[in-house]
Amino acid sequence: MGFALGVQFHIFGPKEKVVDSLSCVRAQMPASHYSINTAGKQREDKYRSMIRKQRPLVPLSSASPIQCVDESPSLALQKVAIPIMVNGCTGKMGKAVIEAAIAAGLDPVPLSFGSAQYAGQTVHVGGKDIKVHGPSDRESVLGSVFYKYPNLIVVDYTVPSAVNDNAELYCKVGVPFVMGTTGGDRKQLYKTVEDSKVYAVISPQMGKQVVAFLAAMEIMAEQFPGAFSGYSLEVLESHQSSKLDTSGTAKDVISCFQKLGIPFELDQVKKIRDPAQQVEMVGVPKEHLSGHAFHLYSLTSPDETVNFEFQHNVCGRSIYADGTIDAALFLAKKVVTLQLLFGQLL
Numbered sequence: 001m002g003f004a005l006g007v008q009f010h011i012f013g014p015k016e017k018v019v020d021s022l023s024c025v026r027a028q029m030p031a032s033h034y035s036i037n038t039a040g041k042q043r044e045d046k047y048r049s050m051i052r053k054q055r056p057l058v059p060l061s062s063a064s065p066i067q068c069v070d071e072s073p074s075l076a077l078q079k080v081a082i083p084i085m086v087n088g089c090t091g092k093m094g095k096a097v098i099e100a101a102i103a104a105g106l107d108p109v110p111l112s113f114g115s116a117q118y119a120g121q122t123v124h125v126g127g128k129d130i131k132v133h134g135p136s137d138r139e140s141v142l143g144s145v146f147y148k149y150p151n152l153i154v155v156d157y158t159v160p161s162a163v164n165d166n167a168e169l170y171c172k173v174g175v176p177f178v179m180g181t182t183g184g185d186r187k188q189l190y191k192t193v194e195d196s197k198v199y200a201v202i203s204p205q206m207g208k209q210v211v212a213f214l215a216a217m218e219i220m221a222e223q224f225p226g227a228f229s230g231y232s233l234e235v236l237e238s239h240q241s242s243k244l245d246t247s248g249t250a251k252d253v254i255s256c257f258q259k260l261g262i263p264f265e266l267d268q269v270k271k272i273r274d275p276a277q278q279v280e281m282v283g284v285p286k287e288h289l290s291g292h293a294f295h296l297y298s299l300t301s302p303d304e305t306v307n308f309e310f311q312h313n314v315c316g317r318s319i320y321a322d323g324t325i326d327a328a329l330f331l332a333k334k335v336v337t338l339q340l341l342f343g344q345l346l
Helices: 041-052 092-103 135-148 160-173 186-196 208-223 248-259 275-282 318-345
Strands: 002-004 007-009 083-087 111-113 122-125 128-133 153-156 177-179 200-202 232-239 270-272 292-300 307-315
Touching (some): 083 111, 092 122, 092 318, 111 135, 135 160, 153 160, 153 318, 160 177, 160 186, 177 318, 186 200, 200 318, 208 307, 232 248, 232 275, 275 292
Parallel strands (some): 083 153, 111 128, 177 200, 232 270
Antiparallel strands (some): 002 007, 122 128, 232 292, 292 307
C-alpha cells in the first residue's frame, strides 16, 4: 500500500509492490476511485516481444524524460507523441479532452467509438478529423488501432450504459485506459480490471482539486467515524441537462458522510437538471448551463443550532479535460516503466 494525500492505493502485477508517491494525485485518483494494474504473464510476454522488435517506447513528457536502460545514463529516450484514442468524441467532454490532448502534445488517433446513431460520421475536433465507429465493430477496430499504435492509451467518455462493456473490451484487447464515464456497475468494473491485469485509471472525477477535497473527506471519515452522528444531511447537485445519472462525486462524498454517522440514501439527492431552476435556484451562470457541476452538502445538528456546508462548483470542462490528460500521462509512465523493467530482465 502507498499513500497519496493520505489515501491508500495498490499497484498489482507479477510482483506486487509498495508505492509511496504523489503521482496518483497527478492522475487525480484516490484509491476508492481507481484501479491500477500491471501486466500479468501474458502481458509480460507481449512486452518482451515488443522490446525485442525494438518498437518505440513512449516518454512521459518533455519535463520528465525517461532514460533508456540500453543506453548510457546520460542519454534520454527519444521523445515521441503519445497516441490517445478518445471514445465518445461526439460529446462535449470527449471533444474537450481531444483539444486538451493536442495542446499537451499528445497524438489523438483518427478513430473513436460512439453510439449507433453516430456510426460512420466524421467529427472535426481541434483540426483533426475523427471517424466514429458504432458498437458492432468495436473489437476489430480497437484491435487494429492497438496493433498500429502499441503505446496507445484509451480515454472513455461515452455513456453510463456502455461502461462495463467497454471496460471488458479494453481489458480483452489489453489496452491501458482512462475511464472518465460515470455509472455502470462499479464493483464489476474494478473486478474486470483487476482480473485482466491491464493498466487503468478509473474515476468519476477528473478534477485534481476536487479529488483533493474527496481525499480530505476520506481522511476525515477514516479518522473521525461517527463524528456527525445525529446530524441530518441535504445534498443538492446540478449538472447540464444531458447528464443522465447522479453525480459520481456526490456519491463518494455521501459515502464519507455515512461513515461519519449520517444515514443517507442516494435517492434523497436533489438532482437539478432543469435550466430555469439551475439559474434561479442554484445560481449557475447562463453561459455555463451546457457544462457545469455544482454541489452543495448541508449538515444540520439535531437541535438545528449548528450548520455545516460543503460546496464545490465548477463551470466548464477544462478542469476535467486537463485532469484526464494527466491521467493518460500517468498511465504512459506506468507502461513505459514496465517495458524498461522487462528490458532489464531480458
